[in-house]
Amino acid sequence: MSFEVLEPGMLALVQDAGRYGYQHMGVTTGGPMDEFAFFWANRLLNNDLNAPQIEITFGRFSLKANYDACIAITGGDLGARINDRTIEPWRTHQISAGDRLDFTAPMSGLRAYLAVSGGFKPAMKLGSCATVAREGLGGLDGKGAKLAKGDKLEFEKSASFVEAFLPGPEIPDYQQHLRLGIIPGYQYQSFPVVERMKFFSCDYQISQNIDRMGYRLKGDAIYSDLDGIVSEGIAYGAIQVPKDGQPIVLMKDRQTIGGYPKIGCLSALDAGLLAQRGPGSSVSFYLSDVAEAEGRRMLFNQRLKAGAPGIRAT
Amino acid sequence: MRIESVNENTCMVYFGDQIGAESAGLVKQASDRLRRDMSDLIIDLVPSYTSILVTWDLEKADRFAITRRVRAAIDADDDGTTGDDSARIVELPVYYDPEVGLDLEDVCEHAGLSRDEVVRIHSEQLYQVYAIGFAPGFAYLGSTDERIAIPRKSTPRLKVPTGSVGIAGTQTAIYPSCTPGGWQIVGRTPQKMVDWDSDSLALVQVGDQVRFRAISRDEFLELGGNLDEL
Numbered sequence: 001m002s003f004e005v006l007e008p009g010m011l012a013l014v015q016d017a018g019r020y021g022y023q024h025m026g027v028t029t030g031g032p033m034d035e036f037a038f039f040w041a042n043r044l045l046n047n048d049l050n051a052p053q054i055e056i057t058f059g060r061f062s063l064k065a066n067y068d069a070c071i072a073i074t075g076g077d078l079g080a081r082i083n084d085r086t087i088e089p090w091r092t093h094q095i096s097a098g099d100r101l102d103f104t105a106p107m108s109g110l111r112a113y114l115a116v117s118g119g120f121k122p123a124m125k126l127g128s129c130a131t132v133a134r135e136g137l138g139g140l141d142g143k144g145a146k147l148a149k150g151d152k153l154e155f156e157k158s159a160s161f162v163e164a165f166l167p168g169p170e171i172p173d174y175q176q177h178l179r180l181g182i183i184p185g186y187q188y189q190s191f192p193v194v195e196r197m198k199f200f201s202c203d204y205q206i207s208q209n210i211d212r213m214g215y216r217l218k219g220d221a222i223y224s225d226l227d228g229i230v231s232e233g234i235a236y237g238a239i240q241v242p243k244d245g246q247p248i249v250l251m252k253d254r255q256t257i258g259g260y261p262k263i264g265c266l267s268a269l270d271a272g273l274l275a276q277r278g279p280g281s282s283v284s285f286y287l288s289d290v291a292e293a294e295g296r297r298m299l300f301n302q303r304l305k306a307g308a309p310g311i312r313a314t
Numbered sequence: 315m316r317i318e319s320v321n322e323n324t325c326m327v328y329f330g331d332q333i334g335a336e337s338a339g340l341v342k343q344a345s346d347r348l349r350r351d352m353s354d355l356i357i358d359l360v361p362s363y364t365s366i367l368v369t370w371d372l373e374k375a376d377r378f379a380i381t382r383r384v385r386a387a388i389d390a391d392d393d394g395t396t397g398d399d400s401a402r403i404v405e406l407p408v409y410y411d412p413e414v415g416l417d418l419e420d421v422c423e424h425a426g427l428s429r430d431e432v433v434r435i436h437s438e439q440l441y442q443v444y445a446i447g448f449a450p451g452f453a454y455l456g457s458t459d460e461r462i463a464i465p466r467k468s469t470p471r472l473k474v475p476t477g478s479v480g481i482a483g484t485q486t487a488i489y490p491s492c493t494p495g496g497w498q499i500v501g502r503t504p505q506k507m508v509d510w511d512s513d514s515l516a517l518v519q520v521g522d523q524v525r526f527r528a529i530s531r532d533e534f535l536e537l538g539g540n541l542d543e544l
Contacts, residue, residue, distance in 0.1 A: 020369075023358045024345070025508070025516040026450040126510060135450050136491075137510070185320045230333055231445055231454075233360030233367025235324040257362050257447035265321040290377060293322040297372060 001067040003116075005151040009060035009103065012147040014120065014139050017050045019128035023256045029236070030130030030138060031252050033111055033212060033275035035268055036172065036300070037075030041115035043304050044072040044092050044164045046311055051119025052129045054147065056112045061103040063153070065095045070117040070161045076109020076174060076276055091165035092310070109174035109276040117158035132253050134213075164310030170303075174276040181270055181288025186238065186262035187224055195222045199263060203282045204247065206274075212253040215274060217283065221245025224261040231259040237266035249274060267293035269300060315340075315388060317381050323357075323372040327384060328365045333456065337364040338442050342401065342521030344388045351387040355380065361520040362445040363454075401442075401523045406488065408437065408479050408526045409534035410501035414541060417467070417498040421481065424464045435459045436500060437526040441486065443518050451490035451508035451516040455524055458484045470496030475543050477502045479526065490516075501526075504539030 005012070015038070018031025032038030032055055042051050054061075059078040073080055073089045080087050081102045087093050089112065095101060103112055122129040123142035131138040131146065139145045140153070147153075182200075191199070204219035222245050234240070238250045240260040247263070251271065266274070267288075274283065316328040329340040345361045348368065355375050360367035370380050410433040412418050422432050441455035463484045471494060474480070478489040480497025489495060490507035503526075508516050518524060529537070 020357045022450075022515075023360045023367075023369075024446065024520060026446045026448065026452055029358070126515075137450075183319065183321050185318055186326070230331065230363045230365075231447065232326065232362045232365045235320045235367060235369070237321055255447055256360055257445055265324075267322055290319040290322060294372070294376060297322045301373060 001069070001155050001157055003063040003065055003069075003101075003153040003155075005147050005149055005153065006062040006064055006100070007060060008147045008149055008151075009056065009058060009062075011057040012061045013055045013057075013131040014052055014122045014129050014147070015055045015131060016052045016129050018252065019126050019130045019132070019137065022126050023233070026256050027126065027135060027137070028132055028253050028256055030128070030132040030212075032113065032272075033252055034075050034113070034272040036272050037111070037113050039304055040090070040166055040308075041072045041074040041113040042119070044074070044166070044308065044311060045070060045115055045117045046162070047115060047117065047119050049304070051115065052122055053120065054114040054153065056103050056114060057110060059103045059105045059112075063101050065097055065099045065101065067157070068094070068096050069155065070158045071095055071101075072115045072164075073112060074115075074166070075112045077107040078109075078112045079104035079107055080112065090171050092161070092163055094161045106278070110278045111275060116153075116155045118156045121154045121156065134253065162310060164308055166308050172273060172276070174273075178273060178277060178281065178283040180266055180274060180283060180285050181292060182239070182264040182285045183267065183288055183290050183293055184264045185290075186264060187226060187229060188264050190224045190226050190261060191222060191241075191263050192225065195224070196263075198222050199247075200285055200287060203284050206277055206279050206281045206283060208279045210279065212251055214251055214254060215249040217247045217249070219246070222247070222263070224263070226261045228259050229261055231257045234258050234262075235265050236268055237271040238262045239264055239266070251275065267296060269296060315385075317384055319377055320367070324367060324369045325377065325380060325384075326365055326367055327388070330364050333363045333444065335442060338444055338521065341366060345521065347387045347390060348384065351390070352383055355383065362447070401521055402519075403440070403523045403525060404518050405525050405527055406503050406505050407529040407533065407537060408501040408503050409529050409531060409539060410436070411531065413531070414475070414478070414502035415500040416471075416478075417480075418500045421462060421464050421498050421500055425462050427461065432462055432500070433528050435462050436481070436486070437528050439525075441524045443520050443522045443524060446516070446518075446520055449489075449491060449493050451518075453487060453507075453518045453524070455486045456484060458486050460484065464498050466496040467498060470494055473543065474499065475502065475540075477504065477507070477539070479503060502534070502539065504534050504537035
């Protein structure tokens with residue numbers, strides 16, 4: 001049972017929740033840029049939450065189904081269609097042998113997640129299929145390649161179709177102005193108060209330089225008292241500030257250690273919201289704390305367990 | 315020791331501000347103990363020069379429980395694990411020659427020393443693995459003798475061949491794969507530094523010690539060394 005990639009588009013990657021337990025060897029985690037969307041896609045299908053999916057960035061991705069299957073689409077609305085019939089994200093869909101599934105262009109958000117009932121079955125490398133091209137790890141064959149025309153996405157025969165969806169009010173609005181909470185930490189204290197005020201009052205713009213490693217922002221430059229720091233581990237969502245004062249938010253494929261001062265860190269859920277914004281969007285920051293981030297994450301985890309209309313609670 | 319929150323499931327444990335053998339020893343010992351005592355909670359550990367980044371499973375513990383457990387693990391009286399706490403020494407054969415040591419002549423000129431002297435000084439030192447990062451298995455070793463210290467190249471190479479041994483400042487390192495890089499290359503090891511298909515995965519770990527052994531061209535080739543720019 002498989003889907004065949006007809007058009008890979010700009011960037012379509014096999015991802016699971018990430019490659020954990022190898023960062024001490026310099027191996028990054030990879031994994032979904034938007035955890036909220038990724039976990040919901042698996043949850044809508046009653047999959048294992050870690051089940052492999054396809055992360056489609058920007059669209060122009062097409063595949064042909066070689067077998068009937070139940071799929072879920074979440075994340076950005078990339079104008080998905082089954083045989084020219086528009087389909088909505090954040091719900092399950094039935095796809096039949098011979099059908100064509102297209103992701104055309106971004107209507108809202110930047111990255112869509114495509115999950116299949118039971119999950120795709122790529123090769124596993126260091127316990128994960130998360131694709132990290134730079135490291136040559138993950139993907140269909142384990143060597144880090146993005147999806148290409150002709151690739152076969154294998155899956156097991158799926159159970160009968162179950163209609164499930166995330167209720168509208170819970171679906172993130174990626175068009176809304178983005179305000180992200182900063183957890184002060186790392187070298188926060190080394191940024192003078194006036195620099196912090198600049199940081200919290202500026203509307204930063206997302207630059208052209210965004211990828212799975214990091215999001216470079218443009219706006220008021222901020223400076224710490226430090227020239228550099230002793231290289232240390234970099235958490236997901238950490239915001240480093242190099243000499244030019246322009247913040248960089250470090251994302252899923254970030255380097256494991258680094259020597260630039262960091263003003264703080266985003267929560268994983270906030271970093272996921274940033275990952276749905278493209279160049280030119282604006283983002284601002286407010287001072288949050290670790291308690292808020294922890295609380296929001298625990299609520300999200302509980303919410304996932306409770307399920308959604310059409311799916312049973314675990 | 316200082317424990318600070320980073321995000322909802324990550325904290326930093328700092329052991330000092332100075333790069334050196336003392337911090338490195340504390341980092342190595344603490345990493346071993348955290349792995350030993352907290353494998354039920356920890357998802358990832360990133361040890362570096364003076365700190366360890368700890369990521370845990372938020373479903374199993376909150377930051378207060380983690381802080382308690384980290385303190386308890388690190389402060390634990392040693393219960394016969396001294397063997398684990400001692401450093402492992404890894405010997406790496408290196409072919410030092412301009413044929414593969416692309417910057418060896420520049421290093422000699424900068425140091426005002428002969429090739430033999432530079433090779434002797436680089437290979438007689440026992441190095442500490444302070445950190446791993448930049449690329450999988452890329453180990454930062456310190457410190458080299460001041461006499462052979464040299465700044466990074468002003469223009470980094472787009473491709474540094476696999477196995478290249480480089481110097482930057484008073485640090486030295488081996489490129490485990492072909493990547494861009496600006497370190498001054500003095501030689502090449504035939505030894506595979508990472509192998510994701512073997513059980514060992516990466517040859518050196520933070521806390522290990524490394525010594526280089528100068529080898530001839532013949533021995534380099536015999537050990538499977540590659541002279542190509544790959």
